[in-house]
Amino acid sequence: MDDAGRGISSAGRRRHGGRSRHAAARGARLGRRAAVAVQPAGQSVLQPASVTTRLSCCDRADEGSRVKPLTEQDIRGSFVNATDEQLARLPIPGIHETLWDEREFLGWRDPQASHLGYIVHWMHDRPTGIVLRAASGGLRPGIAAMCSFCHSSQPATQVRMFSAPRAGDAGRNGNTIGSYICDDLACSLLIRIVPPHAQSSEHIAERADALLTRVHNFTATVMKTA
Numbered sequence: 266m267d268d269a270g271r272g273i274s275s276a277g278r279r280r281h282g283g284r285s286r287h288a289a290a291r292g293a294r295l296g297r298r299a300a301v302a303v304q305p306a307g308q309s310v311l312q313p314a315s316v317t318t319r320l321s322c323c324d325r326a327d328e329g330s331r332v333k334p335l336t337e338q339d340i341r342g343s344f345v346n347a348t349d350e351q352l353a354r355l356p357i358p359g360i361h362e363t364l365w366d367e368r369e370f371l372g373w374r375d376p377q378a379s380h381l382g383y384i385v386h387w388m389h390d391r392p393t394g395i396v397l398r399a400a401s402g403g404l405r406p407g408i409a410a411m412c413s414f415c416h417s418s419q420p421a422t423q424v425r426m427f428s429a430p431r432a433g434d435a436g437r438n439g440n441t442i443g444s445y446i447c448d449d450l451a452c453s454l455l456i457r458i459v460p461p462h463a464q465s466s467e468h469i470a471e472r473a474d475a476l477l478t479r480v481h482n483f484t485a486t487v488m489k490t491a
């Protein structure tokens with residue numbers, strides 16, 4: 266848990282509007298793409314309200330990333346820390362509804378196994394996926410917390426500790442990397458929900474670039490097996 270304890274703002278104890286207001290803001294921004302179908306392997310299509318689709322992108326010469334849609338095959342073959350069992354039951358998000366040019370990574374929660382989440386992004390020109398396990402206990406309501414990916418400050422109930430098994434033997438031996446991340450793994454959406462005074466394309470591009478860098482760093486740490 267390298268980052269355990271990080272991201273909680275003890276200074277931000279003001280009360281927020283709670284999940285409903287936050288969800289409403291997202292819903293207003295998301296509009297037509299708010300409902301995303303997730304199809305677990307071998308099962309019928311589900312439409313859980315909490316599942317959000319998003320995706321990966323960004324033209325970063327240093328990382329080799331670029332805006333490029335992911336196929337189901339890309340997603341299934343991308344995971345570096347998944348068990349065979351997890352891959353067999355992997356739910357595929359609604360990639361056909363995804364606005365790829367507004368995503369730094371594709372992130373979604375598992376509607377059948379609520380403790381699991383998944384992120385996939387392009388890294389060195391390859392789709393790279395990470396399985397995340399959500400901590401069972403949430404943060405204390407009434408305080409503010411910050412997502413370590415998108416750096417958005419928000420009610421603590423909307424941020425959760427996730428742990429990712431390291432790739433390879435380290436992960437099989439129980440070695441994990443932990444970080445506080447938006448509960449719905451929808452960072453790409455959140456950074457695009459901004460106050461009017463900050464609603465410049467440059468500002469969003471800066472946040473998107475920073476978000477992608479942090480996601481890359483997280484994945485690189487998960488993949489570091491030495």
Ligand SMILES: [Zn+2]
Nearest residue numbers: 412415447452
């Ligand atoms: Zn976030």
